[in-house]
Amino acid sequence: MEFRKRKFIKILGASFLALLLPIKVIFAATKKVINPNLSKEQKNIMFNEGTERPFTSDLLKEKRKGFYHCANCGNKLFASTSKFDSGTGWPSFSEALPGAFKTKIDNSFGMVRVEYHCAKCGAHHGHVFNDGPKESGKRFCNNGLCLIFKPN
Ligand SMILES: [Zn+2]
Numbered sequence: 001m002e003f004r005k006r007k008f009i010k011i012l013g014a015s016f017l018a019l020l021l022p023i024k025v026i027f028a029a030t031k032k033v034i035n036p037n038l039s040k041e042q043k044n045i046m047f048n049e050g051t052e053r054p055f056t057s058d059l060l061k062e063k064r065k066g067f068y069h070c071a072n073c074g075n076k077l078f079a080s081t082s083k084f085d086s087g088t089g090w091p092s093f094s095e096a097l098p099g100a101f102k103t104k105i106d107n108s109f110g111m112v113r114v115e116y117h118c119a120k121c122g123a124h125h126g127h128v129f130n131d132g133p134k135e136s137g138k139r140f141c142n143n144g145l146c147l148i149f150k151p152n
Contacts, residue, residue: 061142
């Protein structure tokens, strides 16, 4: 009896792993380095969910009209009209372009945050919070190193 129970648990565990595996493989496959010129720091943020030091991004001062693109794959992510100064030291936006990102819950550092990544290449960009000042109520806190600004 005891043996059968253990065997059952073993089978159950194995099928659970088999179920999880494809999900992991699919997720890993959607995350890929496209731009061969990414720096070590950019790769660390985009593929190891790192964070750049606050107040280091040149984009904090960017006020021109245009669009912000993914530094890895070029996907168009934010319009300059959604950018605002959050005072946090990271480029901040009130809304992303439709379909630009996918989100997932991030439980690291003992906090529950919503992490977002490029829908096209899977690269991590930042976290989105519900304390934005504009109508959307959102604050996309984006690592500047993950973005490329293209003025109109
Ligand atoms: Zn991308």
